[in-house]
Amino acid sequence: MKKWIAAVVLLLVALGAYVAAGPYLAINGIRTALAEQDTGKLERHVDFPALRVSIRAQVEDSLARKAGSDLQSNFFGAIALSLANSVVGTGVDAMVTPLGIGALLQGRSMWKQAIRETVDGDAYGKPVPADPLKTATHHYESPSRFTATIQDENGKPVVFVFKRKGLDWKLADVRLPM
Numbered sequence: 001m002k003k004w005i006a007a008v009v010l011l012l013v014a015l016g017a018y019v020a021a022g023p024y025l026a027i028n029g030i031r032t033a034l035a036e037q038d039t040g041k042l043e044r045h046v047d048f049p050a051l052r053v054s055i056r057a058q059v060e061d062s063l064a065r066k067a068g069s070d071l072q073s074n075f076f077g078a079i080a081l082s083l084a085n086s087v088v089g090t091g092v093d094a095m096v097t098p099l100g101i102g103a104l105l106q107g108r109s110m111w112k113q114a115i116r117e118t119v120d121g122d123a124y125g126k127p128v129p130a131d132p133l134k135t136a137t138h139h140y141e142s143p144s145r146f147t148a149t150i151q152d153e154n155g156k157p158v159v160f161v162f163k164r165k166g167l168d169w170k171l172a173d174v175r176l177p178m
Contacts, residue, residue: 015167016101018167019143019164019167020126022146022164022167022168023138023146023148023169024138024170025068025138025169026045026162026168026169026170026171027133027136027148027162028045029041029044029045030042030045030133030134030171031131033045034131034132035131039098039099039101039102040098041092042098042101043098045046045169045170045171045172046171047163047170047171047172048096048097048098049131050067050163050172050173051096051171051172051173051174052092052097054173055092055096055174055175055176056088056089056092056096057171058175058176058178059088059089059092060085060088060089060175060176060177061178062178063081063084063085063088064085065178066080067081070117072116090159095099117143131162132150133148133150136148136149136150136160137149137150143164144163144164145161145162145163145164146161146163146169147160147161147162147164148160148162152177154177157175157177158174158175158176158177159174159175160173161173161174161175163176
């Protein structure tokens with residue numbers, strides 16, 4: 001009987017350790033997918049629909065704030081803002097997909113090769129892999145929410161939010177400094 005209780009306790013501890021390590025495994029999976037430029041692997045660690053909704057809302061809110069209440073209250077200004085939101089939303093929807101991220105990675109690779117920022121310095125070599133979360137600080141906000149924060153070039157925080165669904169952790173939100 002004691003062996004069964006010990007086995008159950010050991011199983012629960014192992015399951016808890018796996019769930020606690022989940023965000024770090026997701027970050028490592030994103031890092032690997034970016035280095036290999038594998039959008040299929042990236043899709044396993046990123047919740048693209050949730051990420052699209054989040055980024056689109058942030059960009060539209062930023063656009064509305066920059067437009068100001070004077071432009072929004074004007075009939076023609078409101079139409080212009082609506083058109084701008086439509087264009088920006090379409091751009092976000094197109095870019096925050098596995099194919100959009102793949103295109104960005106391909107463009108980044110070509111640029112890195114052009115400026116010879118490759119692993120071996122050869123113009124035809126592999127580019128230095130992207131690692132946006134390299135200097136991130138990590139924090140659990142709850143048992144199902146984890147954040148990794150980096151500083152942009154202006155020193156403003158960019159927060160990557162990972163959410164747990166079952167045992168899997170995925171990137172579900174990026175809080176941009178607008």
